[in-house]
Amino acid sequence: MVSTRSARRTATTVALAVTALLAVGLVGEPRAQAATTTSTLRIGTSVQGRALVAIHRSAPGATKRVLVIGVIHGNEKAGWWVIERLKRWDVPANVDLWLIPSINPDGMAANTRTNAHKVDLNRNFPQSWVYAGKGTSKYSGPSAGSEPETRAVMAFVKAHPPRTTVVLHQPLFGVDSYHAKSITLVQALARETQLPVKSFACSSTCHGTLTGWHNAYTPGRAVTIEFGASASTWRLSVVAAGIRKVGSAY
Numbered sequence: 001m002v003s004t005r006s007a008r009r010t011a012t013t014v015a016l017a018v019t020a021l022l023a024v025g026l027v028g029e030p031r032a033q034a035a036t037t038t039s040t041l042r043i044g045t046s047v048q049g050r051a052l053v054a055i056h057r058s059a060p061g062a063t064k065r066v067l068v069i070g071v072i073h074g075n076e077k078a079g080w081w082v083i084e085r086l087k088r089w090d091v092p093a094n095v096d097l098w099l100i101p102s103i104n105p106d107g108m109a110a111n112t113r114t115n116a117h118k119v120d121l122n123r124n125f126p127q128s129w130v131y132a133g134k135g136t137s138k139y140s141g142p143s144a145g146s147e148p149e150t151r152a153v154m155a156f157v158k159a160h161p162p163r164t165t166v167v168l169h170q171p172l173f174g175v176d177s178y179h180a181k182s183i184t185l186v187q188a189l190a191r192e193t194q195l196p197v198k199s200f201a202c203s204s205t206c207h208g209t210l211t212g213w214h215n216a217y218t219p220g221r222a223v224t225i226e227f228g229a230s231a232s233t234w235r236l237s238v239v240a241a242g243i244r245k246v247g248s249a250y
């Protein structure tokens, strides 16, 4: 017959073993919290028929909607690897997280800045749009919002207005303060991503950019972050962690 004391000791041992196993699981890479659910939404189709998707990760009651766009210029792929991290890591309890790995999959496949119509999507949004650059890698497109990728992002942002949006680029290395809607947010992102604050004023004035359109026509704040020409795994992780932290705190 097992005494009460020995049964209690056995129960304690089992509980300690379970605690130890949980602790082992928590070491290293942060894991998704149990309450976080992940789903994928198709938001549109590229010129060449590739799917444009947004990944939604959130727990019940999360109030701060954060959108991260990994790639808009197809030859600037570092942001893709930021999204890969944010797809796996813990989501802060207050963050309603949306991840768009790429709005330019055709450009990624061809390793071009532009989409398959040779349009720079970051000159195609209907805010301060001008017709410019035909035949160059900064072609505005024939009209504002002419591209299906542009329209997919606009529809998504209108339907799910983010509080904070971060758009990732290369190679200017910094957090953009040009026409910042919230300089406090820009400075916090720079501090937490360990990147400098810089003003990326295009050539002189930015025309038809995603962040310009977002900041003009939605309540949320959009910020451009530029990696250097290349990005180490350390840098990718620091930037992913910084976006997650600032998205939760601001």
Ligand SMILES: [Zn+2]
Residues within 6 Å of the ligand: 073, 076, 168, 169, 170
């Ligand atoms: Zn870019």
